[in-house]
Amino acid sequence: MRAVAVTALGGPGVLEVVERPDPVAGPGEILVRVRAAAVHPADVAARIGPIPGGPVEPPFLLGWDFAGDVAAVGDGVPGHRPGDRVAGMVPWYQTRGSVGAYAEFLVARPDWLVGVPDGLDAAEAATVGLNALTARRALEMMSPAPGSALLVTGASGGVGGFAAQLAARAGLRVIALASTDDEEWVGSLGVAEVVPRSAGLAGVGPVPAVLDAVPLGPEAAAAVADGGTLVSTRPVPPVDPERGVRQEIVLIRLDRPMLAELMAEVADGRLRTRVAATLPLAEAAHAHRLVEAGRLRGKIVLVP
Incomplete structure (x- = not known):
């Protein structure tokens, strides 16, 4: 072969x-x-x-x-x-x-x-596999309160795009950071607010939870509220301990039943890729x- x-x-x-x-x-x-x-x-x-x-x-x-x-x-x-x-x-x-x-x-x-x-x-x-499983796992780690705000960086990408859809469907108020000139597609994912990458995150937050899917590191950390949760897809600089932010890295884990569920959702149009x-x-x-x-x-x- x-x-x-x-x-x-x-x-x-x-x-x-x-x-x-x-x-x-x-x-x-x-x-x-x-x-x-x-x-x-x-x-x-x-x-x-x-x-x-x-x-x-x-x-x-x-x-x-x-x-x-x-x-x-x-x-x-x-x-x-x-x-x-x-x-x-x-x-x-x-x-x-x-x-x-x-x-x-x-x-x-x-x-x-x-x-x-x-x-x-x-x-x-x-x-579907790696990106959707990572997104689902990240949201489970965060356990945001229903109706609360969640910032997702990299919503134009695989992990961020799936996470934004899953979170919005779960009733969260999703603020999604879109790549330049990709705001229309990100806005179609059911999110409450789209932030253009060119605008940055200076005016966003504080929000109780941030999924830093890019990851951006300090820029994303600045948007999370003190005592909130920051989950990233790769190691990023630690947040000042005095802020009380729970900071974690999401690691991919193969979960066959979850993958089957996500694959079916993509097939029937409930999730977009x-x-x-x-x-x-x-x-x-x-x-x-x-x-x-x-x-x-x-x-x-x-x-x-």
């Missing part, structure tokens, strides 16, 4: 298309033919090196989120048949590149996979350059 390997830690040029033996589903495993694989900032970080647990020694494969169809089923795996449409998430910080979605095939555990409802294409399905572009697997390096440049309107998805 063809796959994209990180051949050395560094810039996008270290990504190379390689030939590897076709994987085989062993007992308790499922072989998936990958039809789409999302490109995330987490992939960029792994390619460069600074990730939880320390850098991975090359060569290794990248890719968390994928969608495709079942190619073969190993012994002892009920409920799946060849041809079934599936999507899932590689628990990449556990596999550390021994399995990755930037490939024509991957071997998955059943608890990595959910079904893809009819009407949802593979590219869209591949954008965006695909900025689909690119061939061989253009993985270009995909990484686009992600690093920012200002995307949706996810870049590789199509093997």
